[in-house]
Amino acid sequence: MEILEKAPAKLNLSLDTPFRHQDGEPEWNMVMTAIDLADYVHIETLDNTSEIIVETDSGFLPDDQRNLAYQAAKTLQQDFNVKQGVRITITKKIPVSAGMGGGSSDAAAVLRGLNQLWQLNLSKEQLALLGLKIDSDVPFCVYSQTALVTGRGEKITPLKSLPALWFVIAKPKASVSTPSIIRQIDYNRIIHQDVDAVCQAILNGDIEKLTANMGNVLEPITSHKYPEILRIKNKMISFGAQAAQMSGSGPTVFGVCTKYSRAQHVYNALRGFCQEVYLVCPFSLH
Incomplete structure (x- = not known):
């Protein structure tokens, strides 16, 4: 079983933080939008192994547990007791360490793709909450549409599409x-x-x-x-x-x-x- 997911980059049209939580994490108040610059994430399930393999065409990305796409697969495996392994192949187009959510969008693509392949039937809200365990940008990237983003990044309120620009x-x-x-x-x-x-x-x-x-x-x-x-x-x-x-x-x-x-x-x-x-x-x- 395999699936190809598009993982769009994000931009912050407005970014504010009203206060800092006691654990040091900021409360966010942001408007984010997804743009037509995207990585492509190919996800293939593997039988007879529970191994997670990450391959990428970028020399700048880790391919082990430091990779957010790896963490997304691991989170679903552990939380839903899935025994199948997975091969994740990432074709990078989004610049790395750029403030454009590339790694988070790859992780969100894995959550969306494995939700289908493993027939977990999770809603976007449920995937967004799982995504917050990985990075604060992952919940928005699960939706990848213009939205108000609040809380620690997990509260997503979709807005209208942007006008032509x-x-x-x-x-x-x-x-x-x-x-x-x-x-x-x-x-x-x-x-x-x-x-x-x-x-x-x-x-x-x-x-x-x-x-x-x-x-x-x-x-x-x-x-x-x-x-x-x-x-x-x-x-x-x-x-x-x-x-x-x-x-x-x-x-x-x-x-x-x-x-x-x-x-x-x-x-x-x-x-x-x-x-x-x-x-x-x-x-x-x-």
Whole structure:
């Protein structure tokens, strides 16, 4: 038995954290969207063994229990007492350590795929709760649609699809450790985001209001260490993007354009400054 799952990258249109829980984990208040830049995850069940094998075409990814896709398979095996093994083959397109949820999306793809192959009949809500054991981005990636994300990342409220727009995405060379950025959040100095305004803008299909209210509270922290983030952001704006900001804990920066011709111009202009540049639209489930 086998299945091929598409694992889209994510962007944070709005990222805020109201407070820190006693165990040190942040409470999140975010609007996330999936984009049409995706890994492909081929999942094949193995008889006569309970082994989990992960293969990938990327030299940057671990293929053992440190891999989030491996952890997803292991979680389902253990929680539902499944004796079958599985071979997971990941074709990487999403940049690694980029703040775009690549590893989490691969893990979510494994949860969705094995839910079918092993006939576990779990709902998206149940898969999202399981995903939280692996990483806080996995629950959103189970859904992979524009959504309000709250709690520790497990509360997903799907929103309307985004209006027609394009994202220009640039990944600087830096690799960022999310836990180290989260540890540096100063809740006394944080400037909170108007996440509700972003949700309302999406509901109304209002791109002007969306771009005016986007923001990421982690951006000042990461960009202090990696100033090229702000350089790329400023270049995107000067080349014509309607808004630009860092995604997740960084270092990836994305610009929003309403016209494809404008997005192409920004994309072409940025390629002189940054090796990894992508031009993508929002991911559609249909």
